[in-house]
Amino acid sequence: MDALLSVRDLAVHYATSAGPVRAVDGASFDVPAGSIVGLVGESGCGKSTLGRALMGVMPRAARIAGGSAVFEGRDLVGRSAAERRALLWRRLAFVPQTAMNALDPVQRVGAQLMEVLVERGGLSRRAATARAAELFSLVGLDARRLSDWPHQFSGGMRQRASIALALALEPALVIADEPVTALDVIVQRQILDVLKGLQSRLGLAMILVTHDVAVVAYACDRVVVMYAGRVVESGPVRAVLEAPLHPYTMGLMNAFPDLERAGGELVPIEGSPPSLLNPPSGCRFAPRCPFAVAKCAEDPALAEIAPDHHAACWRAGEAPELRARAGEAATWAR
16 A cells, blocks of 8 residues: 655654754654554653654744655655645644644634635635535534534534544545543544544544554554654554564553453553653663663664564564563563
């Protein structure tokens, strides 16, 4: 399947008084057309920064320090503000973590949709009214609620409305940053079903940024695992989650509730991610990895270990043995 978006060696730095923070440091992955790609990792691993860099909506202290992000044949890196604005909403859209960040609290929800459709989409008021009703129907909302204010919507309804805003001009790629984190588990399932249904019905591609392995397992076709600003593993969801090649991914799976595990025990990864102001040389996971060896002092490249399954680990070839040991709590307690 052809890549709609191809990211290669992308680097994003934050300027601080102590020096640059390498929030994203050489990330590479593809988003095939019509697929949902999960971007997963602990807080602070760079996944939200990466998503915002692709959109071009970074804070002033952030800059793209290198690499490329080719979307529909055009590199997003180096584009002018005007060129990026031309892409936003029309070809590339964003769903923020908190729906209230996408909705103006002093403007009716329907008016916000109409503004995008008329001002950015060039539709007439009559066509925009019909399109707004269609969008509400797509995301499972009653069109009669278009005249309501954001505060009259529940959290799940606000998230549906923010998805409708993102879809207003029929983009090819939607980047959703933790879209279900603030919702209870029942509403989370409903929103994920909306996203999956839209992807199937409209042929959308999506990047779903999340820290929750369960969300990736349920909603995504592919997964990109990030740690300390770098991609450490990527591939089809089933291959990566059922047979992880990188110890960090194995650790994430241990921290994921499993009814088959005795007592439902969760096994944490001891320690915390390194500072990205002065990241360690070599493998960045090595200080927390129970399988680290002397070779890990050298930086492993992201390589194809199995068909369409990439990992950045010197011991990826020993993955079956490491997975067996990774399932024991004592392995991580050392």
